[in-house]
Amino acid sequence: MEISSHQFHLLQQLNEQRRQDLFCDCNILVEGKVFKAHRNVLFASSGYFKMLLSQSSKETSQSTTATFQAFSPDTFTVILDFVYSGKLSLTGQNVIEVMSAASYLQMTDVISVCKTFIKSSLDISEKEKDRYFSLSDKDVSSNGVERSCVYSGGWRAESSPPHPHSSPDPGTCMMGGNAWSNFNYYPTSQRNAQQQLSKHEQRQDSIKKSRHLGLQQPSDIPHYKSSKLEDRAAEPAGHAAPAEEQVHIDAEVEAPHVGFQFGQGAEVMPRDDLARMRFKCPFCSHVVKRKADLKRHLRCHTGERPYPCEACGKRFSRLDHLSSHFRTIHQACKPICRKCKRHVTELTGQVVQEGTRRYRLCNECLAEAGIDSIRIDLEAEAPLEFPQDGDKDSRWHYGEDNKSDVEIVEDGSSDLVIQQVDDSEDEAEEKEVKPNIR
DNA sequence: CTGGGGAAGGGGCCC
DNA sequence: TGGGCCCCTTCCCCA
Numbered sequence: 001m002e003i004s005s006h007q008f009h010l011l012q013q014l015n016e017q018r019r020q021d022l023f024c025d026c027n028i029l030v031e032g033k034v035f036k037a038h039r040n041v042l043f044a045s046s047g048y049f050k051m052l053l054s055q056s057s058k059e060t061s062q063s064t065t066a067t068f069q070a071f072s073p074d075t076f077t078v079i080l081d082f083v084y085s086g087k088l089s090l091t092g093q094n095v096i097e098v099m100s101a102a103s104y105l106q107m108t109d110v111i112s113v114c115k116t117f118i119k120s121s122l123d124i125s126e127k128e129k130d131r132y133f134s135l136s137d138k139d140v141s142s143n144g145v146e147r148s149c150v151y152s153g154g155w156r157a158e159s160s161p162p163h164p165h166s167s168p169d170p171g172t173c174m175m176g177g178n179a180w181s182n183f184n185y186y187p188t189s190q191r192n193a194q195q196q197l198s199k200h201e202q203r204q205d206s207i208k209k210s211r212h213l214g215l216q217q218p219s220d221i222p223h224y225k226s227s228k229l230e231d232r233a234a235e236p237a238g239h240a241a242p243a244e245e246q247v248h249i250d251a252e253v254e255a256p257h258v259g260f261q262f263g264q265g266a267e268v269m270p271r272d273d274l275a276r277m278r279f280k281c282p283f284c285s286h287v288v289k290r291k292a293d294l295k296r297h298l299r300c301h302t303g304e305r306p307y308p309c310e311a312c313g314k315r316f317s318r319l320d321h322l323s324s325h326f327r328t329i330h331q332a333c334k335p336i337c338r339k340c341k342r343h344v345t346e347l348t349g350q351v352v353q354e355g356t357r358r359y360r361l362c363n364e365c366l367a368e369a370g371i372d373s374i375r376i377d378l379e380a381e382a383p384l385e386f387p388q389d390g391d392k393d394s395r396w397h398y399g400e401d402n403k404s405d406v407e408i409v410e411d412g413s414s415d416l417v418i419q420q421v422d423d424s425e426d427e428a429e430e431k432e433v434k435p436n437i438r
Numbered sequence: 439c440t441g442g443g444g445a446a447g448g449g450g451c452c453c
Numbered sequence: 454t455g456g457g458c459c460c461c462t463t464c465c466c467c468a
Contacts, residue, residue: 286449292454293449300448314446320457321447328445341443446464453457 014041015084026053027065028080033073035080039064045083047106071101082110090117096283100303118282118302311356332358339365 017023017038024036042049052066068076075097082088088110090098099114279294280287283301288294296318299305305315307322311330316322327333332351337344338359349362361369 288449290451290454293451295454297448317447319455323457325446440468442466442468444464444466446462448460448462450460451458453455 011084011086014038018084025063027063028076029065029067030071030073030076031068033076035073035076037080037083041083045107047108048104050106068104071097071104075101079105079107079110088113090114092282096301096303103303115302115304118298330356330358332360334360336360337362337365339369 018036018041021036024038026037026039026042028035028037028042039049039053043053044050049066053064075094078089078094078098079101088098090113095114095117099111099118102108102110102114279289279291281294281297281301283298286297288297299317305317307316307319308314309316309322309325309330311326314325316325332353335344335349336342337349338352339361342348342362344360344362349360350366351358352361352366
């Protein structure tokens with residue numbers, strides 16, 4: 001016989017112990033704030049902690065301390081509350097930070113929920129758009145209302161205390177019709193999107209700090225850089241956007257909220273303009289004409305990087321960036337000597353390979369570098385080959401079944417390989433190359 | 439410290 | 454709708 005409430009009570013007890021600092025054997029330091037928790041709970045909830053604690057547990061039986069700079073204490077509060085309650089308090093403001101923290105901590109469930117949250121924001125906004133068009137220029141009473149969600153698992157406590165990050169307003173609506181239909185959804189009062197962006201930037205700073213301190217970051221941590229996008233949001237009056245867009249954005253800044261916006265607010269856009277500038281980013285003031293462009297844009301908020309370079313492991317948010325990276329870094333497509341910047345041909349230069357990195361050097365620079373008298377070993381190495389269309393599962397490999405007859409010179413050093421340039425071959429190869437492997 | 443160049447990344451837009 | 458190209462800005466490294 002199974003008592004369904006057991007799991008819930010067990011976790012509730014653990015959460016109570018955490019609050020009372022009972023049996024806590026792990027300290028987590030986030031930007032100076034100390035969180036206490038139980039190793040076994042963290043171990044069971046996060047791939048990051050699993051790795052960390054499995055190492056430290058071998059070394060010591062004393063309490064473990066983990067330090068994080070990559071996210072804020074508020075964000076970690078949301079994560080830790082989820083770990084101990086199964087409830088994830090998401091808002092339009094914190095979803096990006098929570099998602100990136102979850103990515104850092106390797107909590108795939110949380111990442112999925114965040115993605116769903118973002119997606120549902122868009123879906124709901126899409127409906128609002130439809131409603132707007134059907135209502136024409138009528139004032140939309142829900143204007144400016146941002147939503148937040150409390151996602152929780154199947155055995156959610158009915159008497160759960162309100163979370164500091166959300167102000168639940170129960171009974172307003174339920175999400176249904178999707179995989180998350182079990183989750184309750186509470187709209188709440190909005191906060192300014194500007195706060196989201198400034199936090200976003202804060203977090204970015206902390207990531208930078210971490211990087212400069214040489215702290216290890218998982219490879220799929222979203223990397224937010226200070227971009228014109230954020231500059232636009234930070235200085236809505238300052239950026240050099242087209243006048244049409246400017247008008248729209250100025251209107252948005254008055255009442256930013258999650259979701260698409262379609263001329264709501266004090267300044268109602270003429271419908272012509274709405275048709276031209278239709279899709280509003282829920283997380284910044286950016287507006288695009290096409291849904292596909294918005295989808296692409298959202299990756300800079302979510303940190304999603306679905307296109308890995310299989311040569312070096314670096315991940316990209318866009319296929320064309322991956323292609324560009326691949327051509328530049330691993331294919332040595334530019335017919336320019338890396339050292340003297342002169343144009344090189346197959347006669348006047350060669351491809352140099354350092355690990356997975358390839359570039360070209362002219363014969364003079366090769367000679368200068370003293371790598372013109374290296375033994376030739378055709379069998380030892382071969383150029384990078386790439387997965388072809390229809391062979392997406394294949395992994396990159398070095399020269400098995402190499403079709404080109406490029407001459408290869410291998411350096412005596414670890415992994416420096418010189419190849420004779422054959423532009424025609426490269427160009428032919430380039431057309432076939434599809435570095436995207438999903 | 440600074441300027442130049444390369445690489446990355448974001449947006450617009452065409453196919 | 455996705456892929457891809459072009460253009461631009463930002464960041465980082467190095468001389």
